[in-house]
Amino acid sequence: MTTPSTESPETAPAAENTGAAAVPGPRATAWRRRRASAARFWREYRRHRAGVLGLAALLLFALVALTAPLTVGSDVASVTDAPGRPLQSPSAQFPLGTDQFGRSLxxxxxxxxxxxxxxxxxxxxxxxAIGALIGITAGHFRGWYATVMMRVTDWFLVMPTLVLAIALATVMSRSLGTIVLAIGVTTWPTTARLVRAQTLAVESRPYIERARALGGGHWHVMSRHVLPNVMPLVLAQTTLIISSAILAEATLAFLGLGDPTVVSWGGLLQDAREAGAVSSGDWWYLVPPGIAIAVVALAFTLCGRAVEAVLNPRLGVSR
Incomplete structure (x- = not known):
């Protein structure tokens, strides 16, 4: 004779629901995998001493930039309320000296x-962004579109980047937006070449054919399969290009093509040249912005090389 179960009909579904709730859903699983991947990336990145040093320098510069309104005030560029004498050498009051208007360097x-x-x-x-867009689409569609895009890319590659940037900055208004546009539209070809090569390698894999056989269109293949696989390359390329972009901005500002109402490191070098700091021996006018440009560019390069080494260990970048 069987003993009747003491479990009520209401408690059985509740137990089943509790067991079902204990199983993580697809979204929770995806976030857990992303966190594990980020932790693994940081663990590998920390092994590159040069990359950690570059990251520390960038964090320091970012902190200085973000707190500038609190530390130096927003009226630092004013020439009417300059606190010192023109071209005053470094002192206790002005650790880096003053410029030709008496402002603290x-x-x-x-x-x-x-x-x-x-x-x-x-x-x-x-x-x-421009390079990744052209590289992915040229590697996906191929045919005449890829031919045209790669010929345009080759043309930009053989043309001097600085000359093109100077030409764009000359014909357009002098502003920060013009500088950003001039640098951005002249430095994308290398990224386009790298991303296209990676796209061709990704689309030769079997799961891409399976996605197409299941009805995946062009947008689905490029956004769901190709883009996630080229993002590590795009991230590494971004960190490497930032240093070149900072140097290009400083060069354009030094040539007088930047916004004269905005204070930048390149603009300070331009002001020092116009004030004759080189011929008069006012080294404190030239050295601080020059060192700042060099240190930031080097820091981004170190970070970019470390990221590239983590994402592609076969490069064998020294630690």
Whole structure:
């Protein structure tokens, strides 16, 4: 004789629901995998001492740029309320000296970090976005479209980037947007070439044919399969291009093609040249912005090489 179950009909579905709730859903599983991947990336990145040093330098410059309104004030560029004498050598009051208007060079360098970092970042993002778009579409569609796009890319590759940027900055209005546009539309060909090669390698894999056989269209293949596989390359390329973009912004500003109302590191070098700091021996006018440009460019390069080594260990980049 069987003993009747003491479990009520209401408790049985509740137990089943509790067991079902304990199983993580697809979204939770995806987020857990992303967190594990990010932790694994950081663990590998920390092994590259040069990359960690570059990242620390970038965080320091970012902190200085973000806190500039609090540390030096927003009226640092004013020439009517300059606190010192023109071209005053470094002293306790002005650790980096003053410019030809009597403004503190330390305050100008700190405030100029905001513009230089912002322009470099925006120009690099624009450049990588254009290069990734052309590279993915040229590698996916192929045919006449890929031929035309690659010939345009080759033309941009053989043309001097600085000359093209100068030409664009000359014919357009002098503003930060012009500088970003001039750098972004002239530095994308290398990214396009790299992304196209990676796209061709990805689309030769069997799961791409399976996705097409199941009805996946062009947008589905490019956005769901190709883009996630080329994103590590795009990320590494972005960190490497930022340093070039900062140097290009400084060059254009030094040539007088930047916005004269905005303080940047390249603009400070241009002001020093116009003030005759080189011939008069006023080294404190030239050295601080030059060192800042060199250190930031080197820091981004170190970070880019470390990211590239983590994402592609076969490169064998020294740690």
């Amino acid at each position: 330390l305050a100008l360098v700190i405030w100029g970090s905001r513009v230089s970092l912002l322009v470099g970042l925006l120009a690099a993002v624009l450049s990588v």
